[in-house]
Amino acid sequence: MSFNKTLGSYPGILIIISLTVALFLIGFCGWIAISSKELIKYVKQNVEIQVYLERDLDALELAKIKSDLINLKIAEHTSSRPGVVLISKETAADIFFKDTKENFKEVLGDNPFRDAYTIKLKEENISESRLKEMKTQIEKVPGVFEVDYAKDFLNGIISNVNKVYKILAAIVLIFFIATLLLINNTIKLALYSQRFIIRTMQLVGATDYFIQKPFLAKGFFQGTVAALIAILLVFFTKTVAISQIEGLSIIQNTQNTIWLFLILLILGPMIGVMSTYQSIVRYHKLDLDKLY
Known part of the structure; x- marks a missing residue:
């Protein structure tokens, strides 16, 4: 009895934690990029x-x-x-x-x-x-x-911030790719424990959509929860940084930060659903021998 219960378990907490960490890192780098852009704008406005x-x-x-x-x-x-x-x-x-x-x-x-x-x-x-x-x-x-x-100062600021943009863009891209690979592998392992349930539903005539629906809904829920937690973490980090670093509040752009949070809110469920779909389709096409 306990064996069957373990077999049917689904490590949703692990997926949420993994996705939250990845989204937080993406969001944090995004906030740094926004602040850097506002710093350049502030400097230019006072030249x-x-x-x-x-x-x-x-x-x-x-x-x-x-x-x-x-x-x-x-x-x-x-x-x-x-x-x-x-x-x-x-x-x-x-x-x-x-x-x-x-x-x-x-x-x-x-x-x-x-x-x-x-x-x-x-x-x-x-x-x-x-x-x-x-x-x-x-x-x-x-x-x-x-x-x-102030020629040297101005050129130095613009040059250094442009370098920061490129580095942050590369880091965000790396985090995004790593997120997809990490979540794909995590969800793939999670669905591995559900492979017999999926096959049983196929044998009784369930359609692919009927089988996928609860898993996709769970992927959407996990992605949404992870995105909300990541947004709260980025907001908390931003608030602490502003309170500790003098002058940082001057270069904050509320509108761009809201857009960043909306992107995270869309990105989380999207990754959850896409990764779940990609993994579950694999088990639809597996031969019975390969399930073991």
């Missing part, structure tokens, strides 16, 4: 070009330079902040003193800083080639002494 001006310019000349910079149509204008802002040499000196606590006037006897415009760039203008082109354009404006921007 500024510093336009240093010739000395001793009057108010009319400063206004003319600002008008010329605006006409280049490279600045991002928002309701909270204009795209082109003048930083006077006095303001620059005050900022320097607050940051370094060094009184350069005692050494130099004069203010070495220049009046400068900072230009907050449109996101589509932020690329290495476009920045070089804009630098050349701005330096041709009368009254401009020099143009500068």
